[in-house]
Ligand SMILES: Nc1ncnc2c1ncn2[C@@H]1O[C@H](COP(=O)(O)OP(=O)(O)OP(=O)(O)O)[C@@H](O)[C@H]1O
């Protein structure tokens with residue numbers, strides 16, 4: 001296995017509500033390797049954003065907290081850090097971009113100033129050096145005539161260009177990990193493809209790791225080295241992109257794939273929709289959390305939480321259908337070995 005940059009080990013996070021503490025991520029474990037892209041997929045409300053906010057420890061500001069587990073980044077546990085230490089890591093070693101580029105940019109500063117400000121803060125550059133570097137970054141993210149664009153304000157740029165600027169701000173501090181939470185859903189389809197191409201190019205050129213959050217399996221197919229499928233706060237399947245698409249194992253993953261237009265097996269057929277809806281926090285069914293929606297539900301699924309079974313090379317699924325396979329064993333550090 002390649003070098004691990006980030007290892008989330010048995011992370012449980014949640015929110016205090018009138019019903020008490022409710023879990024938004026339940027004992028999740030994930031690994032992101034150096035220079036690779038992990039796509040976290042799952043429908044709305046499955047806990048994808050909570051996972052990314054937890055890594056950045058921004059969950060603390062969203063009214064949530066980490067109950068248990070580790071977030072090991074380059075050997076250091078982020079879950080145990082205080083906010084002062086996290087401030088040095090955020091936007092420095094780890095950068096994050098969100099769905100809506102407009103809300104990430106400040107309307108009263110030129111885009112060049114916003115990138116230059118980040119360079120001055122994180123890299124102690126002089127004003128003129130920072131401006132030169134900001135223009136270079138705009139060129140790098142594919143903005144034409146960057147010297148002119150740098151002087152413009154966010155409202156003078158299209159949505160796609162603004163997202164490129166947001167990516168340039170993120171790159172200004174040379175992050176080792178870029179977390180992108182649905183970075184293209186607010187953009188139209190052609191612009192979406194351009195931004196995804198840009199992320200691929202930057203990953204290759206800069207050797208960054210990317211955690212890409214998407215509800216779109218088509219995007220995951222193009223971008224991911226590995227895919228983790230999340231459902232109602234838990235990772236239900238994880239593996240290489242090749243394995244997940246060749247041999248989708250958890251019934252939830254199969255349902256997600258069958259609902260992609262144009263995916264092999266769905267062409268010319270009516271698209272499948274997974275029946276029912278995702279349960280709200282604090283409202284999880286007993287046994288397997290997916291059982292009320294599962295086309296393969298067995299009695300056991302209603303009462304016993306499934307284990308994580310090895311369903312292929314470097315591929316596991318949390319589902320009783322694979323009971324005859326070996327369970328994934330916990331490694332030395334509590335991490336999984338597959
Ligand atoms: N600040 C909060 N307080 C209480 N509950 C929250 C808070 N933020 C998120 N949640 C709940 O946590 C669960 C997971 O939310 P999250 O935003 O991580 O989902 P998601 O997978 O990112 O969905 P989407 O695809 O819609 O972005 C949801 O049930 C959500 O309602």
Ligand SMILES: [Mg+2]
Nearest residue numbers: 048049050181
């Ligand atoms: Mg989200």
